[in-house]
Amino acid sequence: MTHPQITHLGAVQCVTGSCHLIETVSNISIIVDCGISQGDDPSIPFTRFPVPPAEIDYLFLTHAHIDHIGRVPDLIDAGFDGEIICTHATKALFIPMLHDALSFTGRDKGAIARMEETIDDLSGGFELHETFSLKRGIKFKLGNAGHILGSCFIRFLFPALEKSELPCTVIFSGDLGCTDTPILPDPDRPESCDLLILESTYGDRIHSSRKDRVASLKQLLDRALADNGIVYIPAFSLGRTQELIYELNRMGTKVPVFVDSSLGLKITKIYSELEEFWDSDAKKLKEKGDHPLDFKTLYSVERYGGHKRLLDIKSPAIIIAGSGMCTGGRILDHLEHGLDDPKNDIFFVGYQAKGTLGRRIIEKRVPVKAGVYSLSGYSAHADQKGLVDWVKSMPEPPEEIRLVYGEDDARRALAGVLSSVCRGVIVS
Numbered sequence: 483m484t485h486p487q488i489t490h491l492g493a494v495q496c497v498t499g500s501c502h503l504i505e506t507v508s509n510i511s512i513i514v515d516c517g518i519s520q521g522d523d524p525s526i527p528f529t530r531f532p533v534p535p536a537e538i539d540y541l542f543l544t545h546a547h548i549d550h551i552g553r554v555p556d557l558i559d560a561g562f563d564g565e566i567i568c569t570h571a572t573k574a575l576f577i578p579m580l581h582d583a584l585s586f587t588g589r590d591k592g593a594i595a596r597m598e599e600t601i602d603d604l605s606g607g608f609e610l611h612e613t614f615s616l617k618r619g620i621k622f623k624l625g626n627a628g629h630i631l632g633s634c635f636i637r638f639l640f641p642a643l644e645k646s647e648l649p650c651t652v653i654f655s656g657d658l659g660c661t662d663t664p665i666l667p668d669p670d671r672p673e674s675c676d677l678l679i680l681e682s683t684y685g686d687r688i689h690s691s692r693k694d695r696v697a698s699l700k701q702l703l704d705r706a707l708a709d710n711g712i713v714y715i716p717a718f719s720l721g722r723t724q725e726l727i728y729e730l731n732r733m734g735t736k737v738p739v740f741v742d743s744s745l746g747l748k749i750t751k752i753y754s755e756l757e758e759f760w761d762s763d764a765k766k767l768k769e770k771g772d773h774p775l776d777f778k779t780l781y782s783v784e785r786y787g788g789h790k791r792l793l794d795i796k797s798p799a800i801i802i803a804g805s806g807m808c809t810g811g812r813i814l815d816h817l818e819h820g821l822d823d824p825k826n827d828i829f830f831v832g833y834q835a836k837g838t839l840g841r842r843i844i845e846k847r848v849p850v851k852a853g854v855y856s857l858s859g860y861s862a863h864a865d866q867k868g869l870v871d872w873v874k875s876m877p878e879p880p881e882e883i884r885l886v887y888g889e890d891d892a893r894r895a896l897a898g899v900l901s902s903v904c905r906g907v908i909v910s
């Protein structure tokens with residue numbers, strides 16, 4: 483079997499900055515994801531890429547989170563002009579996501595518009611579950627990863643060069659979601675493959691069930707709001723914000739809920755329009771006239787003036803704002819205003835990478851008088867059981883599994899459990 487060479491250029495021993503390079507014997511270069519690193523996670527300059535960006539043939543995007551797409555404009559600036567391949571929903575989501583990121587790079591409006599046009603020209607949305615051909619007989623198929631709307635895993639088939647050889651199949655899991663996630667269908671069952679590149683963010687944890695985590699969110703909210711305080715929820719604009727809106731709607735939340743994020747609101751609008759990709763529960767709610775992403779006490783804070791006014795709010799409220807790891811964005815102003823007040827609370831509902839303010843608050847390395855809670859069950863990533871079950875659901879176990887996107891403890895713990903499924907688990 484002729485294995486292509488795979489180099490992990492980011493998010494190997496950490497969670498953010500996803501980027502993997504595939505070099506085939508037939509001289510085709512493919513990049514899977516090109517994301518920004520957050521916190522202390524490293525980022526390799528393009529000049530140190532084994533293949534110059536101008537010589538890369540294809541760029542696959544597993545989903546539209548910024549730690550998987552954030553360096554795409556820079557890759558284009560560095561000479562990449564190949565094809566960008568993703569699902570239809572990712573195509574709808576990733577240009578608005580990049581627009582927001584580009585507005586912080588010092589590029590003027592004209593340069594941003596030109597870059598968006600280039601990205602739009604280079605990229606195409608592809609159907610899930612269909613086989614498509616690339617150059618030199620390489621084929622690929624996308625499966626639903628259930629992580630955020632549009633997220634996919636990719637199965638490549640690299641043809642044999644000699645008659646005596648077998649073709650080689652490789653799956654990149656991307657970020658793999660949990661089952662029973664609001665709005666999203668469960669991850670697809672993967673076909674078999676020779677090599678699996680598997681995420682391991684929560685490789686050492688077991689999440690609580692959706693029922694339990696909704697119950698604990700409700701209980702914590704009731705307690706936190708009883709003293710008329712404010713609950714701050716830092717959330718990724720894409721995925722987590724919509725999931726929270728959905729759950730707060732189902733809970734029948736009576737206090738005002740502010741989504742203080744122009745990007746979060748834009749993405750929520752796109753989520754609402756991409757109804758064909760929702761799960762059956764969300765579709766049924768809409769049919770009954772209850773829009774899953776809207777409710778009476780939900781308020782949008784789009785403009786900066788509204789955000790400024792919201793900082794002085796006195797009544798009990800829930801404020802959802804980015805960024806999800808408190809590395810920037812409007813949440814910083816809220817924290818500055820509200821963390822010194824013991825009536826207030828901050829709820830972390832997503833992974834907080836090393837070196838981020840979110841992680842420092844959780845580890846009590848920042849003086850805070852407000853209550854701090856971590857609801858780890860609210861993850862868009864599968865837990866250890868979810869990851870192992872997903873691998874076990876393959877018709878045949880892979881010959882080799884390489885673990886990426888995880889800190890050391892998570893990768894080691896997952897490798898230990900996976901060794902009963904596959905003999906070749908590699909913890910890089």
Ligand SMILES: [Zn+2]
Nearest residue numbers: 545547629657
């Ligand atoms: Zn993600």
